[in-house]
Amino acid sequence: xxxxxxxxxxxxxxxxxxxxxxxxxxxxxxxxxxxxxxxxxxxxxxxxxxxxxxxxxxxxxxxxxxxxxxxxxxxxxxxxxxxxxxxxxxxxxxxxxxxxxxxxxxxxxxxxxx
Numbered sequence: 196x197x198x199x200x201x202x203x204x205x206x207x208x209x210x211x212x213x214x215x216x217x218x219x220x221x222x223x224x225x226x227x228x229x230x231x232x233x234x235x236x237x238x239x240x241x242x243x244x245x246x247x248x249x250x251x252x253x254x255x256x257x258x259x260x261x262x263x264x265x266x267x268x269x270x271x272x273x274x275x276x277x278x279x280x281x282x283x284x285x286x287x288x289x290x291x292x293x294x295x296x297x298x299x300x301x302x303x304x305x306x307x308x309x
Contacts, residue, residue: 196223196242197233206253221251222274228306
């Protein structure tokens, strides 16, 4: 989940290897107490938010294909954690301007609260 290319590769494999996907659960949950960079973004944001959303978005065409082919409604679920509540102070610091830029600022990051 820390690599966009890995996610794309996984989606490609799933899309070609499986005829049918009735449901998919997108879940990533890392809690890192030290700053780490993943593809230009703070690692917990990259893994828990950005790449998890990317995974779900990239799977949508396959799920739509399955829905049409089998006359059913596949389910896509995103699991999120309570960490958003505990990281409220971090989020509040980022309310002005782009939230991702605020959370991706190593000098302002309080990794103990993420």
